[in-house]
Every structure is written in structure tokens, then in C-alpha cells.
Amino acid sequence: MAFHEKMAWFTLISFTVTYAIYFGIAAPAVEFGRNNMLDIVWTFGPVAAVHGLISGIGSAAIAIAARRDARNMADERDHAIDRKATTVAYYIMLTGMILVGVAGPFTLPPYKIVNLSLAVIVICQIVHDALVIHGYRRGSHG
Amino acid sequence: MAKTIHNNIRTLRFHADEMTQADLGERVGLTRQTIAAIEQGKYSPSLETAFKIADVFGVPLDQAFSWS
Numbered sequence: 001m002a003f004h005e006k007m008a009w010f011t012l013i014s015f016t017v018t019y020a021i022y023f024g025i026a027a028p029a030v031e032f033g034r035n036n037m038l039d040i041v042w043t044f045g046p047v048a049a050v051h052g053l054i055s056g057i058g059s060a061a062i063a064i065a066a067r068r069d070a071r072n073m074a075d076e077r078d079h080a081i082d083r084k085a086t087t088v089a090y091y092i093m094l095t096g097m098i099l100v101g102v103a104g105p106f107t108l109p110p111y112k113i114v115n116l117s118l119a120v121i122v123i124c125q126i127v128h129d130a131l132v133i134h135g136y137r138r139g140s141h142g
Numbered sequence: 143m144a145k146t147i148h149n150n151i152r153t154l155r156f157h158a159d160e161m162t163q164a165d166l167g168e169r170v171g172l173t174r175q176t177i178a179a180i181e182q183g184k185y186s187p188s189l190e191t192a193f194k195i196a197d198v199f200g201v202p203l204d205q206a207f208s209w210s
Contacts, residue, residue: 001175002172002175002176073173075171075173075176076172076176076187076188076189076191077172077173077175077176077185078173078176079181080185095185125189136179136183139179139182139183139184139185
């Protein structure tokens with residue numbers, strides 16, 4: 001398995017698990033609590049910190065385990081796969097942010113706009129990683 | 143039926159003293175996994191890389207890659 005595919009698997013799993021916990025447990029707790037903006041910071045902060053820690057340790061572990069591959073710079077196939085995935089994720093991000101940032105302020109409270117913005121970012125990252133994995137497993141041309 | 147790119151890299155490696163995928167990759171600036179993907183038809187390399195691969199084996203481009 002290519003080093004960049006391993007990293008995509010790791011990022012996909014860590015993002016999905018971490019933010020499933022946040023949006024499944026932490027975010028609703030905030031919304032049904034005092035609905036204070038600071039509550040979001042105190043809820044999201046630890047989740048983001050744990051995710052950062054997991055990402056750092058996991059990335060280092062994968063790089064050490066695949067020392068030879070990790071030394072290889074990304075080649076043209078890696079770039080081609082990443083370019084396609086990034087293009088799709090970009091349009092999802094664009095659409096999501098327009099919906100949240102333009103339509104949201106008219107109908108939603110601030111804490112929901114913040115959480116929806118986070119959700120859009122997380123969805124983009126998950127779609128990006130899933131497309132990268134698909135590119136490596138099913139093939140990529142051009 | 144749609145035409146696709148085929149290649150003879152596996153055969154060319156065999157005739158080049160069983161050159162490894164890693165060796166070929168190193169000589170043309172690709173990873174071993176990308177050479178494997180090209181051999182399996184999972185990735186079509188850029189024109190520049192195709193020329194580089196043909197050059198490593200000292201054959202014309204159409205002996206390394208074909209369109210059929």
C-alpha cells in the first residue's frame with residue numbers, strides 16, 4: 001500500500017471517529033445547554049486537541065513503520081490522485097460555505113452556524129480522503 | 143470497444159535482468175507502488191514519464207506502451 005494511501009486511511013478514520021463523537025455527543029449537548037458561544041469553544045477545543053494529538057502520533061507511527069516509503073516524495077500519481085480529490089472537495093466546501101455563510105445568518109443562531117461550518121470542513125476532508133483511497137484502489141488515469 | 147493504454151513493462155523488466163519495480167521507479171522518479179499500478183493498468187503515466195521508462199530500457203515508446 002502506498003504511503004499516501006496509508007495516510008489517507010488514517011486521516012479518514014481519525015476524522016470520522018473524532019468528529020462523529022463531537023457531532024453525535026458534544027455538539028448537541030452544547031445546543032441543548034446554555035447555547036453560549038463559549039460553550040462551543042470548551043466543547044470543540046478538547047475534541048480538536050485530542051484529534052491533533054492522535055493525528056500527530058498516528059502520522060509519526062505510520063512514517064516510522066514505512067520508513068522507506070515515507071522518504072519517497074509524492075510522485076506524479078500521488079499528485080494526480082490528490083488533485084482530483086481536492087477538486088471535488090473544493091466544490092463541496094464552496095457550496096457548503098455559501099449555504100452556511102450566506103443563508104445561515106438569516107435563519108440560524110451563531111452556535112449552529114459555527115457547528116455547520118465545522119461540519120462542512122469535516123465532510124470535505126472525509127470526501128477528499130475517501131476519493132484519494134478510491135483513486136489508489138480503483139486506479140487513476142491522467 | 144474503447145481503446146486503452148497497454149504496456150510491456152513487466153516483460154521489459156524481465157529482459158533487463160529482472161530489474162525490480164523499485165529500481166525502475168528510482169530511475170524514472172516514481173515510487174515502487176506507482177510502477178506496480180502502471181503495470182497493472184491502474185495508472186496511465188504522463189507522456190514524459192512514459193518516455194523516461196522507454197529510455198531506461200533503451201526501446202522506442204511504442205515498444206513499452208501501446209494504444210489498442
